[in-house]
Amino acid sequence: MLLTFSHQLIYLFNYLIFNSLITMKQLFILMLLLFSCALGNAQQKAPVGRMPVNFAEQEAIVKKFTNSFDSLTPMQQIMFFTNVKHIMDPEVTKIEPGKIDSDPPSDAIDLFNGKDLNEWEEVAWGRGGPGGKKPITWIIKDGGMQPSSSSGSAQTKRVFRDFQLHIEWKTPTGLPATVTGQDRGNSGVIIQGNYEVQILDSYSNRTYRNGQAGAVYMQYAPLVNPSRKEGEWQTYDIIYTAPRFKDSTTYFTPPRITIIYNGVLVQNNVAIQGPTFFPGIPQYIIKEHGDGPIQLQQHGNPTTFRNIWIREL
Ligand code: MG
Numbered sequence: 205m206l207l208t209f210s211h212q213l214i215y216l217f218n219y220l221i222f223n224s225l226i227t228m229k230q231l232f233i234l235m236l237l238l239f240s241c242a243l244g245n246a247q248q249k250a251p252v253g254r255m256p257v258n259f260a261e262q263e264a265i266v267k268k269f270t271n272s273f274d275s276l277t278p279m280q281q282i283m284f285f286t287n288v289k290h291i292m293d294p295e296v297t298k299i300e301p302g303k304i305d306s307d308p309p310s311d312a313i314d315l316f317n318g319k320d321l322n323e324w325e326e327v328a329w330g331r332g333g334p335g336g337k338k339p340i341t342w343i344i345k346d347g348g349m350q351p352s353s354s355s356g357s358a359q360t361k362r363v364f365r366d367f368q369l370h371i372e373w374k375t376p377t378g379l380p381a382t383v384t385g386q387d388r389g390n391s392g393v394i395i396q397g398n399y400e401v402q403i404l405d406s407y408s409n410r411t412y413r414n415g416q417a418g419a420v421y422m423q424y425a426p427l428v429n430p431s432r433k434e435g436e437w438q439t440y441d442i443i444y445t446a447p448r449f450k451d452s453t454t455y456f457t458p459p460r461i462t463i464i465y466n467g468v469l470v471q472n473n474v475a476i477q478g479p480t481f482f483p484g485i486p487q488y489i490i491k492e493h494g495d496g497p498i499q500l501q502q503h504g505n506p507t508t509f510r511n512i513w514i515r516e517l
Contacts, residue, residue, distance in 0.1 A: 359498070369442040442461065
């Protein structure tokens with residue numbers, strides 16, 4: 205009978221949790237407090253001479269349990285409450301992968317597949333960041349999309365929060381040997397209009413390590429340099445978790461980014477310190493923002509992009 209009642213309680217709690225009426229942590233604390241009260245009542249009714257209720261000790265127990273409870277994954281928290289070890293439902297969503305890993309899977313949004321620029325608009329880019337929007341003037345040429353000499357940066361019309369992005373790019377060929385450093389094939393993938401993943405010809409073009417291809421510009425150098433030669437297609441696979449804001453100028457959790465460059469991990473879930481600045485002295489001014497576009501930087505070099513797709517997470 206008691207077991208049945210316990211199960212009914214579990215179902216009630218699950219109903220509350222899954223309808224977002226109460227968080228797991230709130231529920232757990234509530235249960236511990238109820239247990240403590242029940243224990244306290246029982247001990248108050250106990251004969252004189254028994255050990256009195258030690259509230260400090262109870263508080264320590266609650267703290268210990270809630271701390272360890274916080275360390276569990278959401279899946280383990282469900283297991284904790286339901287005592288079910290093999291969770292069947294809801295079934296993990298089945299999607300179709302691409303024929304090869306660089307193809308978009310069935311749940312991806314195709315941002316550029318070589319046919320049109322319908323997903324894109326354009327913004328001016330300057331020291332103050334992106335300027336006003338206008339229709340895209342990039343052209344489809346040389347197997348991909350690239351800016352004309354008068355174009356601004358390309359920007360997705362859609363905005364995104366957390367995502368997995370696949371993008372392929374190549375830097376221009378035929379630049380004279382006198383074009384070096386940041387002038388050689390400079391572009392970038394600017395996330396949510398704020399955080400730049402650098403694109404550069406870094407095959408044989410020494411520049412500052414936190415400004416070469418695969419860098420979170422001015423913040424993190426890539427772990428290694430797997431660059432291919434100019435004119436060869438290269439890939440970025442970017443996993444990005446957007447910031448959550450504590451207030452208008454402070455991150456509750458900073459943006460985080462993982463970058464796989466030509467199949468090689470070059471950024472491992474690093475915490476971005478703030479919007480990209482040049483020259484980049486780390487006095488980052490954080491300004492609250494919502495979901496944002498993906499921008500492809502126009503830096504005066506006709507860097508070409510193809511096969512761009514994104515999965516919202
Ligand atoms: Mg750049």
